[in-house]
Amino acid sequence: xxxxxxxxxxxxxxxxxxQSERLIKTVERVYHxxxxxxxxxxxxxxxxxxxxxxxxxxKLPFTEKTDLRDNYPFGMFTVPMSxxxxxxxxxxxxxxxxxxxxxxxxxxxxxxxxxxxxxxxGVGQDDIVQIAYGYGLFTGGLGMHYGTExxxxxxxxxxxxxxxxxxxxxxxxxxxxxxxxPSYALFLAxxxxxxxxxxxxxxxxxxxxxxxxxxxxxxxxxxxxxxIKAIDIYGLSEVVGPGVSCECEEQxxxxxxxxxxxxxxxxxxxxxxxPPGEIGELVFTTVTKEGIPIIRYRTHxxxxxxxxxCKCGRTLVRMEKCMGRSDDMLIIRGVNVFPSQIESVLLEMxxxxxxxxxxxxxxxxxxxxxxxxxxxxxxxxxxxxxxxxLKNKIKHxxxxxxxxxVAVKLVEPKTIERTAGxxxxxxxxxxx
Amino acid sequence: xxxxxxxxxxxxxxxxxxxxxxILGDAGINISAFTIADTSDFGILRLVVSDxxxxxxxxKQNQFSVQTTDVVLVKTTNEPGSLAKLLEVLNSExxxxxxxxxxxxxxxxxxxxxxxxxxxxxxxxxQSRKDKLLFTDEL
Numbered sequence: 372x373x374x375x376x377x378x379x380x381x382x383x384x385x386x387x388x389x390q391s392e393r394l395i396k397t398v399e400r401v402y403h404x405x406x407x408x409x410x411x412x413x414x415x416x417x418x419x420x421x422x423x424x425x426x427x428x429x430k431l432p433f434t435e436k437t438d439l440r441d442n443y444p445f446g447m448f449t450v451p452m453s454x455x456x457x458x459x460x461x462x463x464x465x466x467x468x469x470x471x472x473x474x475x476x477x478x479x480x481x482x483x484x485x486x487x488x489x490x491x492x493g494v495g496q497d498d499i500v501q502i503a504y505g506y507g508l509f510t511g512g513l514g515m516h517y518g519t520e521x522x523x524x525x526x527x528x529x530x531x532x533x534x535x536x537x538x539x540x541x542x543x544x545x546x547x548x549x550x551x552x553p554s555y556a557l558f559l560a561x562x563x564x565x566x567x568x569x570x571x572x573x574x575x576x577x578x579x580x581x582x583x584x585x586x587x588x589x590x591x592x593x594x595x596x597x598x599i600k601a602i603d604i605y606g607l608s609e610v611v612g613p614g615v616s617c618e619c620e621e622q623x624x625x626x627x628x629x630x631x632x633x634x635x636x637x638x639x640x641x642x643x644x645x646p647p648g649e650i651g652e653l654v655f656t657t658v659t660k661e662g663i664p665i666i667r668y669r670t671h672x673x674x675x676x677x678x679x680x681c682k683c684g685r686t687l688v689r690m691e692k693c694m695g696r697s698d699d700m701l702i703i704r705g706v707n708v709f710p711s712q713i714e715s716v717l718l719e720m721x722x723x724x725x726x727x728x729x730x731x732x733x734x735x736x737x738x739x740x741x742x743x744x745x746x747x748x749x750x751x752x753x754x755x756x757x758x759x760x761l762k763n764k765i766k767h768x769x770x771x772x773x774x775x776x777v778a779v780k781l782v783e784p785k786t787i788e789r790t791a792g793x794x795x796x797x798x799x800x801x802x803x
Numbered sequence: 804x805x806x807x808x809x810x811x812x813x814x815x816x817x818x819x820x821x822x823x824x825x826i827l828g829d830a831g832i833n834i835s836a837f838t839i840a841d842t843s844d845f846g847i848l849r850l851v852v853s854d855x856x857x858x859x860x861x862x863k864q865n866q867f868s869v870q871t872t873d874v875v876l877v878k879t880t881n882e883p884g885s886l887a888k889l890l891e892v893l894n895s896e897x898x899x900x901x902x903x904x905x906x907x908x909x910x911x912x913x914x915x916x917x918x919x920x921x922x923x924x925x926x927x928x929x930q931s932r933k934d935k936l937l938f939t940d941e942l
Contacts, residue, residue, distance in 0.1 A: 748870075750868075751812050752870075753808075755842060755847060758812075758845070759842065781812075783812060
């Protein structure tokens with residue numbers, strides 16, 4: 372079923388007209404209400420009148436995650452707090468999270484786009500949807516929740532974790548849809564096997580997986596082990612949360628809800644727009660959000676856009692599975708990690724520049740982050756217990772800042788390879 | 804007597820120990836004793852050598868993390884019960900020991916290397932109890 376056929380199957384001309392009209396209003400609104408946007412536009416010599424259609428999008432300045440942080444917490448909201456009915460926040464890069472706010476209209480729009488994505492995934496009113504994304508500041512849980520209710524399907528708001536209970540409810544309530552991270556789906560499959568639960572005995576038929584990158588091989592593995600159709604969903608809190616785009620049952624790219632979120636592909640270095648079909652960095656402009664509209668937000672995700680009509684009948688532009696990042700951000704068990712965060716933790720603990728290397732592995736189904744640190748003079752002690760304490764302190768401090776557990780390994784000086792004097796920071800060994 | 808012990812940080816990987824010994828050997832530094840304190844992924848090599856300052860310098864030049872630490876050297880007789888006697892003295896005076904190791908240079912004497920928490924207190928006690936211990940200033 373196509374939830375909003377008029378939009379989802381619109382011609383390119385119709386879509387451009389909708390986008391243009393909404394873009395003009397959005398630019399007007401941010402220019403007059405958000406000092407940082409106004410300053411950036413003035414810097415480029417732009418006034419709202421210069422943006423006459425979606426064709427003019429590339430004239431506008433970019434927005435980075437740092438802009439949200441610099442205006443922490445509510446500095447980029449375009450409405451007074453009395454109109455904001457909910458906030459969400461994502462993990463921050465230096466302790467401060469990035470905060471987004473939603474008006475009542477924003478929540479209605481968000482529910483609508485999530486409902487569309489559920490329909491794309493083949494979910495209907497008769498389905499029972501087990502939402503195993505975290506509920507709370509993270510957008511995953513509540514975003515999926517209200518979209519599912521809006522569709523009219525049944526929600527099991529179980530949130531993340533508690534695997535035994537997940538399996539029990541899956542059996543007892545007859546969940547037909549599971550929404551979680553793909554790595555958690557694989558973990559569920561493993562625990563099912565340990566508990567002698569035959570996936571064929573369950574009603575489960577669809578999985579909606581997102582919040583971290585995953586490959587076609589992982590899709591095959593999940594589909595084989597859980598006997599379901601595995602659908603990729605994409606979203607980020609700065610744009611709205613889950614529901615920015617999602618695959619349909621054709622599993623041939625994720626349809627972007629482009630009447631609300633206009634995508635562009637830019638060259639990650641020159642920042643110039645790239646021709647359709649080329650791989651580059653994905654950039655989004657929201658054109659209906661009221662709480663915190665966002666102009667040309669650099670996702671740093673690398674992908675390409677497909678403008679052909681899909682076999683499912685939708686004309687909404689599709690984005691391929693993300694093929695990497697244009698920055699050094701890592702996604703570990705759904706948490707965004709920048710090497711610079713770890714560096715600042717290490718810097719706080721010593722006077723001199725630490726030499727470290729991050730190694731990401733997938734052990735079984737879960738991502739493991741290992742931090743190798745060279746034991747320079749400033750760290751070295753003759754006593755084992757002091758070195759063990761140092762290891763634990765590093766582990767503890769990183770955990771406090773990032774919210775994830777890491778393994779710390781102390782290594783000898785100069786063992787970490789240097790390129791042009793600078794250490795190589797990250798080795799990602801995940802075969803995903 | 805108090806001597807300088809050389810400590811080296813080592814990762815648990817093949818060939819590292821070999822490298823340290825070669826570097827010292829090539830520099831003409833003699834190793835009187837060494838011991839390794841190990842954990843699951845790293846170890847600390849502790850050495851008593853003929854020239855600790857030179858050893859530190861040369862190992863540093865070879866990119867090792869090196870430190871010298873003051874330790875107490877006590878000579879005991881090489882016979883049953885003499886180590887027990889030494890430890891009894893330290894224990895009765897509440898000297899806490901971070902670590903220690905022993906070696907024997909010739910048949911009639913054993914040399915104990917002790918890293919006490921309070922090195923001065925340990926020295927004072929050993930001086931005052933010289934009668935009970937064979938305590939020497941010679942290595």
